[in-house]
Amino acid sequence: MTATAATNTELRLNSASIRPGRVLTWTLLFIGGVLMITPLLFMFSTSLKTAGQVYDLRLIPAAPTFDNYLKVLSDGRFMRWFFNSTLVAVCVTLSNVFFDSLVGYTLAKFQFRGRYLIFIAILSTLMIPTEMLVIPWYLMSAQLGWIDSYWGIMFPGMMTAFGTFLMKQFFETVPDDFLEAARVDGLNEFTIWWKIAMPMVAPAISALAIFTFLGNWTAFFWPLIVTNSRELYTLPVGLSSFAVEQSIQWEMIMTGAALATIPTLLVFLVLQRYIVRGVMLAGLKG
């Protein structure tokens, strides 16, 4: 009797799921989603228009042209900023994957005096806003000649407390037996970490890598402070200065903005599943 009642309820729920209400929900969500990417659509659309067509409200340009892209790319600055952003983001990401994992692993898998103290000390740095540190960092950079250098842009982010915390949480799920077996086989501790433990937390590493890369690729505040010369600007800082110069030529600014956006969109298309999962992992662990 009860079983039949349950099945009936399920049937009713299933038939309910194809009600017109569902179609309305879907339609509203779709319209909202299109509204969300409207700024991106207009950005791309305008980047394909000539200066005279900018005021045209039509989304699809009457005569699309890549002239703006050729103009922006031909003066070479964008290429340089693009290179700077890539170099900085890649180096900082590699450093974070290496050090955050190493520290997270050590804190998760070794018993030693001071372990808790170090963990709390690292975690406590999450409370300190970057804005508070930039003045001392700037002084340090000035004294050591790091202003206007790649190292100057990179050094504050080489390790993060968030990454260390994330990795520690994941290394705690790795069974000790695997590590002990490797020790019996005579592997040294570094090899055990790198060859045995690291592959076991690959999803967490990809989440950390994606987050660090995106964060550094779009970073604005510190690169703005620590760079003075155009050659060392990262893409966001370069674009900002470029837009100030071009403040009347909106089609050029939109082209620059599009050039800064295209790489992340491509990365998203390729790594969509990992990025969404990475955001979920990081959000839930944070």
Added chain:
Amino acid sequence: MTSAVSASGTVEPSGTWNRLSIGQKRLIWVWTFLALPVVFYVVIRFYPTVQAFWLSFTDWDLLRPAQFIGIENYTKLYNDPLFWQVFRNTFAYLIIGTPISLVISFAVAYYLDRVRFMHGFIRALYFLPFLTTAAAMAWVWRWFYQPPPIGIINGFLGVTGLPAQPFLRSTEQALPAIMVTAIWAGLGFQIIIFMAGLRAIPQTYYEAARIDGLGEWAILRKITLPLLKPTTVFLVVFSSIGFLRIFDQVYNMTSNDPGGPLNTTKPLVLMIYQTAFSSFNMGYAAAQTVVLFTILLIVSLLQLWVLRTR
């Protein structure tokens, strides 16, 4: 004993290493692993924190040696009308931005969670703005807000016959206009986190509630929202901190008069940036960073308190 000595004489490093106990070896590994990170955290995080506090009690323009002046920077800040304007702006971003962005992202996540048809595609539409560069998107929105005939929004207002709006040129509309950009940029992240939270609620709870005859509204109020509390608290704090630290959008959308018009959009971080790197008033800027730190600390402690009384 003599063999050990001769052994250490021939292959010294491994000889000494082999004489250590397993525990000692592990301890050496631990501190080898931690040596560089410990130096990093001390030099790049802890020392600068202490230095920022110390600098906030000094008068320093980078050229002359720093001079200790006690709490003068703080009294100056207290008596600075610009600081109170900036303080109000910063809290306007927080108090209006956080609830609006949370309500919208929850509503989208709640309904998106039930959508099967082209779920991934629709989710991507909402998520894409989160992946863009704030500095680049600020310029796109700045163009949207331009007066007619340049700006897109005024263009459409013109088509529908509505009066043109000044947006970024108005002391009243500029801050909300920038806030829309910031909300738009963060929405995708919040939606994904809310959806992860919704996914984590066991389906059996819903089934039981439906069998008990609870309506959708009652299920939302009695099951979904209470079970989603940790996610919501996390997002409230995450989003609050984001709005309290707003900079990229404001800087780029008002770069001809940063924080304008008439300082009505200037947030605390922009004031810090200008005091430190345009006026080179390092001590005064440091005092402003201490105020920001205190505000963020209070927000974080509130989170801990809310989670504890669960």
